[in-house]
Each structure stands twice: as C-alpha cells, then as structure tokens.
Amino acid sequence: MEANEHEHVIEVTGLRRVYGGGFEAVRGIDFSVRRGEVFALLGTNGAGKTSTVELLEGLAAPAGGRVRVLGHDPYTDRAAVRPRTGVMLQEGGFPSELTVAETARMWAGCVSGARPEREVLALVGLESKAGVRVKQLSGGQRRRLDLALALLGDPEVLFLDEPTTGLDAEGRRDTWELVSALRDGGTTVLLTTHYLEEAENLADRLAIMHEGRIAATGTPAEVTASEPSRITFELPEGYFVGDLPPLAELGVSEHTVDGRTVRLRTRELQRAATGLLVWARGAGVELRRLDVRSASLEEAFLGIAKDASAGTTATKEYAA
Amino acid sequence: MSTTTSTARTTTTPVSRMTSLARAEMTLLGRSKGTLVAALFVPLVLPLSVRSAAEEMDLAEAGLTPGAVVLPAAVGFSLLFAVYSALVGVFVVRREELVLKRLRTGELRDAEILGGSALPSVLTGLVQCLVLTVACAVLLDMSAPSAPHLAVLGLLLGLVMCAALAAVTAAFTRTGESAQVTPMPLMIVSMLGSGMFVPLELLPDRVASVCELLPLTPVVTLVRGGWTGDLSAAEALGALVTAVAWTLLAVFAVRRWFRWEPRH
Numbered sequence: 001m002e003a004n005e006h007e008h009v010i011e012v013t014g015l016r017r018v019y020g021g022g023f024e025a026v027r028g029i030d031f032s033v034r035r036g037e038v039f040a041l042l043g044t045n046g047a048g049k050t051s052t053v054e055l056l057e058g059l060a061a062p063a064g065g066r067v068r069v070l071g072h073d074p075y076t077d078r079a080a081v082r083p084r085t086g087v088m089l090q091e092g093g094f095p096s097e098l099t100v101a102e103t104a105r106m107w108a109g110c111v112s113g114a115r116p117e118r119e120v121l122a123l124v125g126l127e128s129k130a131g132v133r134v135k136q137l138s139g140g141q142r143r144r145l146d147l148a149l150a151l152l153g154d155p156e157v158l159f160l161d162e163p164t165t166g167l168d169a170e171g172r173r174d175t176w177e178l179v180s181a182l183r184d185g186g187t188t189v190l191l192t193t194h195y196l197e198e199a200e201n202l203a204d205r206l207a208i209m210h211e212g213r214i215a216a217t218g219t220p221a222e223v224t225a226s227e228p229s230r231i232t233f234e235l236p237e238g239y240f241v242g243d244l245p246p247l248a249e250l251g252v253s254e255h256t257v258d259g260r261t262v263r264l265r266t267r268e269l270q271r272a273a274t275g276l277l278v279w280a281r282g283a284g285v286e287l288r289r290l291d292v293r294s295a296s297l298e299e300a301f302l303g304i305a306k307d308a309s310a311g312t313t314a315t316k317e318y319a320a
Numbered sequence: 321m322s323t324t325t326s327t328a329r330t331t332t333t334p335v336s337r338m339t340s341l342a343r344a345e346m347t348l349l350g351r352s353k354g355t356l357v358a359a360l361f362v363p364l365v366l367p368l369s370v371r372s373a374a375e376e377m378d379l380a381e382a383g384l385t386p387g388a389v390v391l392p393a394a395v396g397f398s399l400l401f402a403v404y405s406a407l408v409g410v411f412v413v414r415r416e417e418l419v420l421k422r423l424r425t426g427e428l429r430d431a432e433i434l435g436g437s438a439l440p441s442v443l444t445g446l447v448q449c450l451v452l453t454v455a456c457a458v459l460l461d462m463s464a465p466s467a468p469h470l471a472v473l474g475l476l477l478g479l480v481m482c483a484a485l486a487a488v489t490a491a492f493t494r495t496g497e498s499a500q501v502t503p504m505p506l507m508i509v510s511m512l513g514s515g516m517f518v519p520l521e522l523l524p525d526r527v528a529s530v531c532e533l534l535p536l537t538p539v540v541t542l543v544r545g546g547w548t549g550d551l552s553a554a555e556a557l558g559a560l561v562t563a564v565a566w567t568l569l570a571v572f573a574v575r576r577w578f579r580w581e582p583r584h
Contacts, residue, residue, distance in 0.1 A: 057425055059580075082427045083331075093422025095414070097351045098344060109340020110426050113329035 008032040009157055009188045014065035017051045025051035027212035033190055038183050040199040041192040043209035049192035050090055053161050057087050083112040086155030088146045090162050096135035100126055100145060111153040120148040139166040160191040176201055196297045208304050215304040220297055227295035227303050228253055229269035234260045236285040250275035337428050341436030349440045359406045363397040363448055382521040387460035392544040393516040394452040396536055399482045400510060403445040405503040407438055407486035412499040420580045438483040449475055466549025470556055474542025477563040484570035491577040510536040538563040
C-alpha cells in the first residue's frame with residue numbers, strides 16, 4: 001500500500017457560505033476526500049452542493065470554516081492550486097460565437113501541461129464538432145465540451161458540478177466510463193449530482209446534503225445499509241394482516257396496509273422474507289405482486305431528507 | 321505546426337495566458353459586426369464634424385489651428401468608441417455568458433482575465449489613433465509635433481484609463497442591452513467637457529477649471545499640447561497627475577466592485 005494512498009486531497013472543516021442577502025447556503029460541513037477517490041455530493045436542488053463546490057474551486061471565500069485542496073487554500077493561494085485542478089461548472093461559460101476548436105485552443109493556452117486539444121475532444125466524442133460554433137451545440141454537447149476542457153491539463157483533482165445533467169442515457173454512460181477510467185488512473189474526483197444512480201455507480205464515498213448540511217456520509221453501501229429493507233405484497237383474498245405470523249418475531253420493524261397491499265420494513269431481510277414465505281406455503285396461498293428488496297440509495301436519500309426536515313440534524317456517519 | 325506533442329509539461333506564464341485569451345477575444349471582435357462598425361467607423365467620421373465646427377470658432381485668438389483641435393478630438397473619439405464603449409460590452413457579455421466565471425476557475429489571475437479580454441480593443445484603439453494622427457497631419461497640414469513624448473504619454477494613459485473605466489462601468493451594468501446605454505454619460509460628458517468639440521481655452525475660466533478634472537481632459541490636453549508645444553511643465557504635470565489619478569481610482573473601483581458572475 002502506498003504511503004500517500006490515504007493522503008487527504010480535499011479537507012473541509014466547519015465550512016459555511018453566506019450570500020449577500022443573508023441566505024446561509026452552507027451551514028457548517030465537514031468532509032475529506034482521499035487521493036484517487038471519487039466522492040459524490042448528493043442532494044436535491046438547493047441543498048447547497050454547488051455553493052460548496054464553488055468554495056472548493058476557490059471561486060469564493062467561505063464565510064466560516066476552512067477548505068484545503070492539495071494542502072492549500074484554493075481561494076487565497078490560487079497560483080498553487082489551479083495548475084493541478086480541473087473544473088467543470090454547472091453551466092458552460094463559453095463565448096457563443098467561438099467554435100469548439102477555438103474554445104479548446106483558447107483554454108489550452110491557459111492550462112499548464114495542456115494535452116493536445118484534439119485528444120481531449122476525441123475523449124468526449126466531440127472531434128467531429130471541432131468547426132461548430134458553441135451556440136449551435138446541444139446542451140449535452142456543451143456539457144461534454146466543458147468536461148473536455150476540465151481534462152485538458154491532466155488534473156490531479158477534478159471538480160464536476162452535475163456532469164451528466166442534460167445528457168441522454170448513452171452520454172451519461174460514456175461520462176461514467178470516463179470518470180471511472182480517470183479514477184483508475186489515480187485522479188481524485190469530486191462530483192455533485194442529483195441522480196442517485198450516478199452516485200451509486202461512481203462514488204467510492206458520498207455525502208448527502210440537505211439544506212446546507214451533510215445529513216449522511218459513507219460508502220454507498222454503508223449509507224444504504226442504515227436504511228431498512230422492504231417487502232411488499234398483496235394479501236390473499238379472505239386473509240387479514242392478523243392472519244400473518246407475528247410480525248415482530250419476523251424482525252419486521254414497521255408495517256403499513258393500503259387496501260390489500262402490505263408494506264413491511266425490516267433490518268433482517270432474510271429472516272422476514274423466509275418467515276413470510278414459509279407461512280404462505282403452509283397456508284397454501286400465493287402472495288401476488290411480491291417484491292423483496294434491500295434498501296436502495298434512493299430510499300436512504302428520501303429517508304434522510306424526511307428525518308432532516310423533521311428536525312433531526314445530527315449527521316449520520318459511517319466509518320469506512 | 322504541432323506545438324503540443326512534446327511530453328514535457330509546459331508551464332503557462334501571464335503573457336502566454338493573456339495572449340491566448342486575447343487571441344480568442346480578437347476572433348470574437350471580428351465576428352461582432354455591431355461592435356466593429358461602432359468601434360472602427362464612428363471615430364473616423366466624427367472628426368469631420370469637429371472640423372466643420374472648428375471653422376466657426378475663433379481659434380486664432382486662442383492660438384489654435386484646426387489640426388490642434390481635430391486631432392485630439394479624433395483621439396478622444398477613438399478612446400471612447402473603440403476602447404471604452406466597446407469594452408463595456410465585452411466585459412458585460414462575457415460575464416453574462418459565464419465566461420469570466422469559467423476563466424476564474426483556471427490559472428488566469430483576475431487582472432490577466434480583464435487585461436487579456438481588453439487587449440484587442442486597446443490595440444484597435446491604438447492603431448486607429450495612429451492612423452488618425454497620420455491622416456490629420458497630412459490632410460490638415462499640421463507641422464511636426466513639438467513635444468511628441470507628451471502626446472504619446474497621453475495616448476497610452478488614455479488607453480489604460482479607458483479600459484479600466486470600462487470595467488468600472490461594466491460593474492454597474494446588468495445586461496448586454498444596458499451596456500448600450502451605461503457608457504453614454506461618460507461619453508457625452510467627455511465629448512462636451514473634455515475639450516473634444518470645444519477647446520477648454522474657449523470656455524469661461526471657472527467652467528474650464530472644473531472640466532480639467534474630467535477623466536479624458538488630461539488625455540486631450542496632453543495630445544494637443546504635445547503637438548502645439550504650448551503646455552508648460554506645470555500644466556503637463558497637472559494633466560499627467562489627473563490621468564494617473566483617474567486610472568488608479570478606476571483600478572481601485574474595479575477591485576472593489578467588479579462582479580465576475582451575473583446577479584442571481
């Protein structure tokens with residue numbers, strides 16, 4: 001194991017951001033990202049993801065707390081950090097009248113150790129659009145141009161703010177493959193997304209943000225494991241919930257009945273499912289529309305948002 | 321030419337970064353027809369109207385020749401249209417397109433972003449002033465300048481000051497459309513009060529002494545004085561101090577108020 005494998009490339013402590021009008025978008029968050037890790041900030045719109053990433057990128061000074069990227073303050077020590085980072089903003093930021101090639105050439109002239117422009121354009125599948133003006137690109141093509149420019153300098157740390165928003169399914173998969181390949185090459189990636197699937201697929205670790213705070217952090221599996229699993233089925237005709245074996249004995253923590261549909265929540269999925277199925281075989285009934293599933297990130301996410309709204313502000317931490 | 325195939329990691333410098341940005345901005349200037357017309361032709365046409373106005377004035381009494389009125393005015397128009405007004409538009413549109421924000425995520429420093437973006441317009445203004453100077457000298461039978469260093473100094477200060485003032489104006493301009501209007505006050509005040517249409521020598525003393533403090537007045541004064549040689553050392557110094565003071569004030573205002581992103 002290399003000595004620097006656990007080096008923290010990004011360190012955030014007590015970070016706060018307050019906008020001019022007094023709105024506190026980031027309310028004291030802590031996290032760190034190790035070298036070579038893909039870290040996702042997950043949250044609904046307005047959760048404070050972009051406000052956070054902009055502080056990490058050094059675009060604004062925090063109202064409180066501390067950010068270190070590669071050991072430096074990204075706002076006051078721009079010259080030390082910028083040659084080693086790549087940034088993809090949430091929205092383009094290219095002059096609409098320049099062509100793709102002209103935009104790339106301009107950016108390449110401002111990036112230390114820039115790779116050939118054609119190479120990065122090919123990486124994102126834009127080589128055939130080199131002569132097209134930026135204003136004529138589709139939203140997805142603009143996202144890919146932004147990604148290409150972020151990659152121009154072979155950055156050690158890559159910030160991607162909603163990299164796949166506006167992309168079709170294929171473009172999204174291409175971007176995921178690219179990010180995975182970069183991670184395999186040792187690049188540290190911090191991305192924001194509101195696609196749960198994206199965080200689940202890409203992230204080594206993630207933080208779920210809600211109303212400017214981090215509501216949960218850990219690996220996708222850890223965050224998911226904290227949520228109960230779910231069993232859903234239709235009660236057979238003539239049966240009632242009381243006819244089922246005692247639910248508490250099956251490890252079911254919560255049940256709801258909606259018409260004939262029964263929903264069970266449990267932290268012991270195998271025991272609950274086995275007990276239920278053994279009972280059904282014994283009773284000779286068929287459980288129609290049976291659905292047995294482990295908690296997904298989506299459920300964890302919704303559960304956390306619900307908890308946070310209810311005033312439970314403590315961060316759930318899952319040690320790696 | 322293949323410049324990027326070497327495997328050694330190249331390091332950018334302020335000059336290389338600004339050159340790259342200025343090159344892109346030059347391409348954009350060439351594609352912006354409205355800005356081009358305003359920047360290139362207006363300063364060539366307006367001096368003609370100053371010339372006809374000059375014929376009506378009692379210039380001899382103030383010791384001026386038509387050339388000594390038209391040439392500084394032409395330089396002033398060029399600074400106002402090709403540099404100041406054009407750059408307000410450039411800064412505002414780049415901000416609204418989020419280009420400035422994007423550039424700030426990279427290695428460019430803030431001053432390099434503004435400087436690189438301003439360079440094509442500043443160069444346009446410089447070339448235009450040189451062309452206008454030659455044209456005035458030839459067409460209006462002007463003699464050689466008596467103190468060319470003052471004229472050169474005035475022109476260079478004017479270019480830097482107008483670029484800085486454009487950034488200040490952009491700080492208080494919200495959209496590309498309003499960028500057509502917000503440069504107007506300074507342009508009108510300069511044309512009327514900085515000795516472009518009417519030399520300050522022909523104004524009442526009290527008015528003239530106020531007008532001397534306007535940003536473009538020292539530029540006009542230095543260019544005119546450079547040609548006529550009528551400027552005393554004290555007057556020249558006063559003009560230089562005024563121009564430098566406005567430039568520093570503008571730089572301070574930019575550092576204080578310039579916005580790199582659109583308002584939300």
